[in-house]
Amino acid sequence: xxxxxRISAAVPFPTAARRQLADPQLRANxxxxxxxxxxxxxxxxDEVTDWEALRATGAAIKxxxxxxxxxxxxxxxxxxxxxxxxxxxxxxxxxxxAVVTGLVRATGTDEVVKVKSMATQEIGLNEALAEAGISxxxxxLAELIVQLADDTxxxxxxxxxxxxxxxxxxxxxxxxxxxxxxxxxxEPAALAEAARRHLRERFLSARVAVSGANFAVADTxxxxxxxxxxxxxxxxxxPDTLISVVGVEKxxxxxxxxxVFLQLLPRSATGERMNPYTSIWTGVHPxxxxxxxxxxxxxxxxxxxxxxxVGRQALRCIRCSACLNVCPVYxxxxxxAYGSTYPGPIGAILSPLMTGPDSGANRTxxxxxxxxxxxxxxxxxxxxxxxxLVHLRQVGVDxxxxxxxxxxxxxxxxxxxxxxxxxxxxxxxxxxxxxxPLRLLAGSRGTARRLPWPLSAWTTxxxxxxxxxxxxREWWAVRAADESAQVAGNPxxxxxxxxxxxxx
Amino acid sequence: MTARADVLARLRAARAGTPVxxxxxxxxxxxxxxxxxxxxxxxxxxxxxxQRTGPAGLPEILGRxxxxxxxxxxxxxxxxxxxxxxxxxxxxxxxxxxxxVAELAADGVSVLTGCTVAVALTGTLILDGGPDQGRxxxxxxxxxxxxxxxxEQIVGGLPAALARLPDPTRPLTLISGPSATSDIxxxxxxxxxxxxxxxxxxxxxxxx
Ligand code: SF4
Numbered sequence: 274x275x276x277x278x279r280i281s282a283a284v285p286f287p288t289a290a291r292r293q294l295a296d297p298q299l300r301a302n303x304x305x306x307x308x309x310x311x312x313x314x315x316x317x318x319d320e321v322t323d324w325e326a327l328r329a330t331g332a333a334i335k336x337x338x339x340x341x342x343x344x345x346x347x348x349x350x351x352x353x354x355x356x357x358x359x360x361x362x363x364x365x366x367x368x369x370x371a372v373v374t375g376l377v378r379a380t381g382t383d384e385v386v387k388v389k390s391m392a393t394q395e396i397g398l399n400e401a402l403a404e405a406g407i408s409x410x411x412x413x414l415a416e417l418i419v420q421l422a423d424d425t426x427x428x429x430x431x432x433x434x435x436x437x438x439x440x441x442x443x444x445x446x447x448x449x450x451x452x453x454x455x456x457x458x459x460e461p462a463a464l465a466e467a468a469r470r471h472l473r474e475r476f477l478s479a480r481v482a483v484s485g486a487n488f489a490v491a492d493t494x495x496x497x498x499x500x501x502x503x504x505x506x507x508x509x510x511x512p513d514t515l516i517s518v519v520g521v522e523k524x525x526x527x528x529x530x531x532x533v534f535l536q537l538l539p540r541s542a543t544g545e546r547m548n549p550y551t552s553i554w555t556g557v558h559p560x561x562x563x564x565x566x567x568x569x570x571x572x573x574x575x576x577x578x579x580x581x582x583v584g585r586q587a588l589r590c591i592r593c594s595a596c597l598n599v600c601p602v603y604x605x606x607x608x609x610a611y612g613s614t615y616p617g618p619i620g621a622i623l624s625p626l627m628t629g630p631d632s633g634a635n636r637t638x639x640x641x642x643x644x645x646x647x648x649x650x651x652x653x654x655x656x657x658x659x660x661x662l663v664h665l666r667q668v669g670v671d672x673x674x675x676x677x678x679x680x681x682x683x684x685x686x687x688x689x690x691x692x693x694x695x696x697x698x699x700x701x702x703x704x705x706x707x708x709x710p711l712r713l714l715a716g717s718r719g720t721a722r723r724l725p726w727p728l729s730a731w732t733t734x735x736x737x738x739x740x741x742x743x744x745x746r747e748w749w750a751v752r753a754a755d756e757s758a759q760v761a762g763n764p765x766x767x768x769x770x771x772x773x774x775x776x777x
Numbered sequence: 778m779t780a781r782a783d784v785l786a787r788l789r790a791a792r793a794g795t796p797v798x799x800x801x802x803x804x805x806x807x808x809x810x811x812x813x814x815x816x817x818x819x820x821x822x823x824x825x826x827x828q829r830t831g832p833a834g835l836p837e838i839l840g841r842x843x844x845x846x847x848x849x850x851x852x853x854x855x856x857x858x859x860x861x862x863x864x865x866x867x868x869x870x871x872x873x874x875x876x877x878v879a880e881l882a883a884d885g886v887s888v889l890t891g892c893t894v895a896v897a898l899t900g901t902l903i904l905d906g907g908p909d910q911g912r913x914x915x916x917x918x919x920x921x922x923x924x925x926x927x928x929e930q931i932v933g934g935l936p937a938a939l940a941r942l943p944d945p946t947r948p949l950t951l952i953s954g955p956s957a958t959s960d961i962x963x964x965x966x967x968x969x970x971x972x973x974x975x976x977x978x979x980x981x982x983x984x985x
Contacts, residue, residue: 302962309963326803337797343785356946362781414969415960431960438961461961465969472970477878493946503917503956503971510913511878521788528945532936533803535951546819547899547953550971552913555946560872561912562948572784580791 276574276627278366278396279425282612282634286641287734289610299435303607306434307598313544314595314651321540331537332655335589338524339579345491345524346570352494356556358566365573370401372569373483373516377407380514380565382480388498388505389413390485391429391592392518392571394614398483409483410475412504414468421448427608427616429594430542435607438464472504482508482563486519487591488534489568492527495555496568499538499548509552515563520571522588534591537653541593574627583664584626589654590619596648596658602641611638618648622661630665631672639665679727704740712739807934812897813981816931819900823954824967825975831984835925836862842923842976843887850876850888852915854908859889859925870911881918888919888972895931896938900954902926902977903938905947913948922972924952928981 282289293299318324338345350360363369373393377385385402387393387409399409399420411420415433419426422444426432433441438459445464446454449471457467484505488497496517498505509515525531531553539548557566579585597603597617608616612634613624621642625635639662648658690700711721720736723729731737778786809815817827828838840862843849849863853871860867865887870876880886891909892902902924904910909925916922932938939945956971967973 306963313963323803326800329800330803333797333799337799340793340795340797342792343789346785346788362779362784364780364783368780412970413960414958418960431963433960434963441961461958461964461966462968464961465958465966469969473882476970477882495946501956502958502960502969504969506913506917506950507970510917521784529936529939532805532939536935543959545953546822547896547901547951549823549952549954549957551949551951553945553949553951555948558906558948560875561906561914570784572787576784576787576791579788582793585793 275577275629275632276365276395278573278614280395280574280613280615280624280627280635281632282624282638284612285634285637286610286612287637289612290606290641293606293610298437299607300605302435302437303604305437306431307604310431310544310598314541314598315544317540317544317546320546321536327533327536328653328655330533331591331653332589334525334530334533335522335654336586338526339522339585339588342521342524342579345526346521348491349489349494349524350570352492353496353556353568354494356494358494358556358568361567361569363569363571363573366396369396369518369569369571369573370398373398373518374401374405374407376514376516376567377402377481377483378405380481382407384408384410384475384479385481385483386410386412386475386479386508386512387416388482388484388500388508389416389432390483390518391614392485392520393483394426396518396571396573398518410472410479412472412476412508413500414465414502414504417468417472418444421445425609426614428597429592429616429619431594435609472507476504476507476511479508479512481514481516482512484508484515484517486517486523487538488525488531489519489523490528490531490553491524493555495528495553497531498552499535499542500551501543501549503550506550506552509554510562513563514565514567516567516569518569518571520573521575522590538591538593541591541595541651541653577629578623578626581626584622584661586656587619587623587626587661589656590623591654592619593653595651595653596656599647599651601643601645601647606641611641613638618642618658618662619656622658622665625665626661630668636669639663639669679730683727698744698746701740701744705742708739804934805936807898807932807937809897809933812931812933813928813979815897815933816895816900816926817977817979819897820954820975820977823900823957823975825954825977827977827979829979829981829984832980832982834984835859835978835980838978839863839889839923839925842978843889846885847921848883848886850881850886850915850919852890852909852911854911855889855891856909870915875912878914878918881914884920886919887921887923888915889923889925890916891925891927892930893943894938894941895926896933896935897931898934901935901938902952903942904950904952905942905944906949907947913950916950916952917971920972921974921976922952922955923976923978925978925980928979928983931979 418433428434442459486496487499603617611620621638644659724732843865845864847865849865893905955975
């Protein structure tokens, strides 16, 4: 099923990236935050002696799940239903939103409290509920900040990572009428206290909560929510009705498999040995928590992703965000540049896989990477993101074979040139002459920052090296001639008169 | 076609049918030489309070942690002997007489529970709603949680802990330190919605 909802970039990545790069405050905030979390993560991971074995098992469990997903989903459904939950299915974003809206309507309430969830972001649930006259209150601190700022999340785990404490203070005072602006400092503890007060009433009066889930356990029918603040626990236990939207790939086969993922996730995500709170529930527990429990199983592009033999590994993702935090591109441009609920390296593959790789601006996302491989090393379930990026670039090029392309014309001309030695040498000499004025401008740098169209397509995002003053063949010819002269006369060891130019 | 049939059919058509062997080379036993000390150290790392005592010293320690002026809420299965040294106001929560949300969320309330198993290496307490742990709200709304852990309930790592749970389909809460957030500049701040203070008392028969 082709995915819909908030997983499509509205503008090409380079355009969006340029906009973000123009904001120095954003880049300073991101640099600081990603550096902190990178250090914490590597400390937490280094402490675990069997980390690589855990990664291998985590990846294999998920591959196993993907090879028998329909059976496991049916098993999950049977168990959860037996425990008192109602299981619903949704093909795409619109269908999932309709199911949830219908369930909320049936309770007669017009306000729901929400636990931070990628799946509900992905389907645009808050907007769909608003259209139906139902307000959704985000209860995770960062989600609340983003919601009050009328902004969108820029990170999987810390949606407000692009704001610093001063900006957050201003957002909270503007958005929470009960807060005394003159008294609120920008100390994180004071800001957290203000949010606690603001949300208390909402929790105590809410009748419906909406959540996602980090894992769904097939052999018990249980759902798992991993969190820090306790807002998740509030939502999962206080209201009478709980609706959880769960992507079909969240399944793990057995309860014991959680022993792997609950070790991998917190250390990769926040760099902690364990996150403060993990809740696991199975249907309805009489006398404890909600009496009406609904689970919406969501496809929305996941079956399409599964059908892509190289790309399907993206469905192993446990949304830890480690790949974002180590990515040199993400650190510069932030999450908004990716235009989708899923930013960073995982977003660059997951969004196009879910919507179809040739869909609109999503086709630019696989190029939002230097292919340095840091994401692969950090990923707790060993998703080879660079491999999938290259694969998607290939798919994108193949899809446009029949359309004219400047790049293809240029490469064809180049291949014609380099096939003939004389033509090649002539072209190099011509290039050197052509570049002479540029060399004056470039000075000692030896690179051009900006070339005229059509070469500007290259220099918008990188410097172009200028042709060397002397080609290797020329240097070699001179050197060979000198050497034969020396052999004839008096050989001098280590003669360095003809050092080649620094390679450019 | 229903959404269910449609989604299942698509997943069936899309998947790779080849079976996958799952390696299990990681440490499943999690042997730890001194489980009590490791648990104490790791819980302290989360900025929670930790005390160690023999069984005889428990009432006195709880008396100090739960002083006069506070209200102490307990699930029905907490032994009365634990609170013999407590000057605080004592309230019991039971299926027959559940306390109201307002009572649980009031100022000056502490909750006293046991746990079902504790994980030394990660400093984690696991509650499964057993008689001395109660329903989930009890350990959520009060601002102060005191949890008593018996030394024999402590295991090394998470695999051993999950394997020890009597019934994984009971409502489970894994607690590692007090409520916290890292949402502001990734600074870990204690206390948003859950209890902002967590005190763990480890009762060890071998402790003097
Ligand atoms: S791709 Fe890997 S590193 Fe990135 S969020 Fe998913 S699990 Fe984490």
